[in-house]
Structure formats: C-alpha cells, structure tokens
Amino acid sequence: QLQLQESGPGLVKPSETLSLTCTVSGGSFSSGSFYWGWLRQPPGKGLEWIATTYYSESLYYNPSLKSRVTISVDTSKNQLSLRLTSVTAADTAIYYCATTPDLARYDYWGQGILVTVSS
C-alpha cells in the first residue's frame, strides 16, 4: 500500500517561500505508474489543485499559481517537492501530496500538513 507523508515548516512569513516535501513509502516510487501532485485546502474551505508532475519530465501547473510554483521529484530519495514563492495569508492551507494515474483523479493522499502564513 502506497503511503505518502508531507513534511516542512508549519509557519511561513509573508513574502517568503513555502517549501514542502512529500516522502513516499510502501511502493515503487520509480515504477513510472503515476503522476505526482500537490493540492491544498484553506481551513474550512474546498480543495484546490496546485501542480502535478510525471517524474519531473512533464510539469503541469494551476494557471492561477503557475508564476509562483515549482515542483520536482527526487527518485533517489522517493520524494516530491513543492516551492511556493511570495506567500500571503491567502496561501494558508492544508497542503496535500497525492498520486494520480491520469491527471483527473487523485487516489492516494498524504495526511496533509497545515501551513500558516503569518508574521
């Protein structure tokens, strides 16, 4: 059973860069069977797709966030990374990493990590 675990700072200051890592276990990260993505959920609100990658060969970004987002995969560490620059309070959310076989549905999710943007 594939397991995903997000990690990173829980508090980021406005205008700074949010950096998160997703570590994958319980499966073959390098199997080439999935795309890997990041999604987020502001407290008490709905879900928003951020970005998805296929082992860094193909990168897909939400147009509303594209200018501030970078994602990458490190297969040697079984990790997916997210960088979001110039954060504001509106970026406060639970951030999830997840897998998708087809860019349309997300089947395995991490437990999520709450990131608060505040000075």
Added chain:
Amino acid sequence: QSALAQPPSASGSPGHSVTISCTGTSSDIGYYNSVSWYQQHPGKAPKLMIYEVTKRPSGVPGRFSGSKSGNTASLTVSGLQAEDEAVYYCSSYAGNNNVIFGGGTKLTVL
C-alpha cells in the same frame, strides 16, 4: 476556471438515499467523462469514492454511485449509514491538464 457548484448541505435518514449534485459547464463536466467524487471526514485527507463519472475504486461500497447528465454530475448514496456523514467534493478534468473542484457538500445523516 471557475469552481464547480455544489449545494452546501444535504441530509437523509439512515437507510434512505441522498443525491448530491455538481454543476459545471460544457468545458468541463459536459465535455469530459472525468468526474470524480471524494469523501472527507473531519481532520482527514479526502478519499476517492467515484472516478470517471460512475466507477468505484476497490473497497468503496456499492452504496455509492455516480452519474452525469449534460453539465451536471451527481453522487447518490443509498442505504445511508452513520459513517457516511462527511463532506463530499466533486472534481472534473477541465482540459489543459487542469482539474477543478466543487466547494463541497456537507452530508448529515439524521
């Protein structure tokens, strides 16, 4: 792309059925058969319940079913059980490698 439209709440009694709607446009739900539904309990990650409009992942009870007509997709939960109480989100592929979500519907089992 705009978010998909879901009613904020729905309710039903144990053993009964409830249907949750999800309205999009001819560019997302109406064009692609890539509607998914997720169940989210408080403090938990979303769980995929339905994909490609009608398909259920392994382990999801047959009480959950999906359908689509035009620009509107629906999730039906039959034989409601207490553990079905959760927030349900719909999503749709929207082209150009984008996926969009609805605002969520809180299902209450009376």
